[in-house]
Amino acid sequence: MNREVWVVGAGLAGCEAAWQLALRGIRVRLFEMRPEKMTPAHRTGLFAELVCSNSLRGAALENAVGLLKEELRRLNSVIMSMADRHRVEAGGALAVDRWRFAEGVTQKITEHPLITVVHEELTAIPPGQPAIIATGPLTSESLADWIRAKTGQAYLYFYDAAAPIVTRESLNEEVVFAASRYGKGEAAYLNCPLNREEYEHFWQELKDAECFEGHLPEEKTIFFEGCMPVEVLAARGRDTLRYGPMKPVGITDPKGNRPYAVVQLRPENREGTLYNLVGFQTHLKRGEQERVFRMIPGLEKAEFVRYGMIHRNTYINSPRLLEATLAWRDTPGLFVAGQITGVEGYVESTAAGLVAGVNLARFVQGKDLLVFPQTTAVGALLHYIATAEPEHFQPMNVNFGLFPALTAKVRPKFRRYQALAARALRDLNSFLALNP
Ligand SMILES: Cc1cc2nc3c(=O)[nH]c(=O)nc-3n(C[C@H](O)[C@H](O)[C@H](O)COP(=O)(O)OP(=O)(O)OC[C@H]3O[C@@H](n4cnc5c(N)ncnc54)[C@H](O)[C@@H]3O)c2cc1C
Numbered sequence: 001m002n003r004e005v006w007v008v009g010a011g012l013a014g015c016e017a018a019w020q021l022a023l024r025g026i027r028v029r030l031f032e033m034r035p036e037k038m039t040p041a042h043r044t045g046l047f048a049e050l051v052c053s054n055s056l057r058g059a060a061l062e063n064a065v066g067l068l069k070e071e072l073r074r075l076n077s078v079i080m081s082m083a084d085r086h087r088v089e090a091g092g093a094l095a096v097d098r099w100r101f102a103e104g105v106t107q108k109i110t111e112h113p114l115i116t117v118v119h120e121e122l123t124a125i126p127p128g129q130p131a132i133i134a135t136g137p138l139t140s141e142s143l144a145d146w147i148r149a150k151t152g153q154a155y156l157y158f159y160d161a162a163a164p165i166v167t168r169e170s171l172n173e174e175v176v177f178a179a180s181r182y183g184k185g186e187a188a189y190l191n192c193p194l195n196r197e198e199y200e201h202f203w204q205e206l207k208d209a210e211c212f213e214g215h216l217p218e219e220k221t222i223f224f225e226g227c228m229p230v231e232v233l234a235a236r237g238r239d240t241l242r243y244g245p246m247k248p249v250g251i252t253d254p255k256g257n258r259p260y261a262v263v264q265l266r267p268e269n270r271e272g273t274l275y276n277l278v279g280f281q282t283h284l285k286r287g288e289q290e291r292v293f294r295m296i297p298g299l300e301k302a303e304f305v306r307y308g309m310i311h312r313n314t315y316i317n318s319p320r321l322l323e324a325t326l327a328w329r330d331t332p333g334l335f336v337a338g339q340i341t342g343v344e345g346y347v348e349s350t351a352a353g354l355v356a357g358v359n360l361a362r363f364v365q366g367k368d369l370l371v372f373p374q375t376t377a378v379g380a381l382l383h384y385i386a387t388a389e390p391e392h393f394q395p396m397n398v399n400f401g402l403f404p405a406l407t408a409k410v411r412p413k414f415r416r417y418q419a420l421a422a423r424a425l426r427d428l429n430s431f432l433a434l435n436p
Helices: 012-023 064-074 078-085 098-111 141-151 196-208 217-221 230-236 286-293 346-364 377-387 413-434
Strands: 005-008 028-031 055-058 093-096 115-118 131-133 156-162 165-167 190-194 261-267 274-277 304-306 309-316 334-336
Touching: 005 012, 005 346, 012 028, 012 078, 012 098, 012 115, 012 346, 055 064, 055 346, 064 078, 064 346, 064 377, 064 413, 078 093, 078 098, 078 346, 093 098, 098 115, 131 346, 141 156, 141 309, 190 196, 196 230, 196 286, 286 304, 334 346, 346 377
Parallel strands: 005 028, 005 131, 028 115, 131 334
Antiparallel strands: 055 093, 156 309, 165 274, 165 304, 190 261, 261 274
């Protein structure tokens, strides 16, 4: 069987997916609505247009996104080969000449004899059509309606109002304590207690901190009550936070005292290596998030693996809907890739495109689908996507907190990251030897 498959969206994920399919001899119809219909952020009709920064972030292997890039190179990524070809000087980061990069990707894709490009907005996937949805954070309204009808309203999100995520190992264990409100259920939450003086100082600094100038004008209109930025709450009054995300009721510290205010941390992954600051979705600049949130007792040395943010972002509740192969659970032949799966960032979206492309090719060829080892950056990221706690699922950048721990303790952190990267590349090579 070698029927034509569809890929919807010629962004980073869609181009990578189409390329991987074509590499495996599969005929692809690639739908891209631009330039006929533009998104609020894209400027051209070029494929793989980078809508904001021209940086694909850190290049070194001791950086999880650097490792992810190296894995993608080993997996014959067209996006990585074009990024390396059109690299511009950017210190420790891999930045690209965005127009040459996008032109390079567009040319590679359009010239491939197995890929047919259709400049059209797709509004639905016909039943039984093998396809990958890779329409990104700015998925068109009509296709979003179709996805909403398929998933149910509750499983499709339009805005990302995300709280920062910190690593467990960076918390001050002498200060934070595990406790649930009124002692109910398992004490999965960690708590950072503040006395009155600490709270008032924190409140003052938060209220006066500098906010990020957003990408999209509509961001200003999205602050509905359920995901109000923490700094907006702070601006309402001295005690608003104490009656909101920092309320101390029902929480006592290990000595039996009730703090004046509390910041709760909720586990972000099953392994309990990452925690998010509950209710701390924020629009503060990254430097300001570090400065102000490290004033919270217990977070003095917090390592931020994802900063809080608020922006337009269409994504599905992947833990409820997708496998780590990126296959839609109850629809054989339908895959999802890119930022719409809940991965966050250019390189992560590319990785999701690559895996969806590989697996759709295998589906069409009647082969078993591949789940990448969790010890690799690709595998760790997709493991998170498929198994995160669905109730609080939020988009994620790749980071070493998602990886299974090493068998032996390695310090300092820099050496540990080197060891994790070495293990990842070793395991990827073995995996590829078994699954050519
Ligand atoms: C404003 C903004 C700024 C961002 N800044 C950064 C940043 O600086 N760094 C970073 O790493 N990430 C950033 N991101 C996230 C970034 O969008 C993703 O990392 C990446 O572009 C996602 O790749 P993708 O292929 O999933 O989606 P995209 O690259 O957006 O590609 C999706 C494609 O699908 C097309 N499409 C949509 N709907 C349809 C349809 N119905 N039919 C046909 N085609 C359709 C779109 O035109 C688009 O070309 C930003 C996102 C936004 C919205």
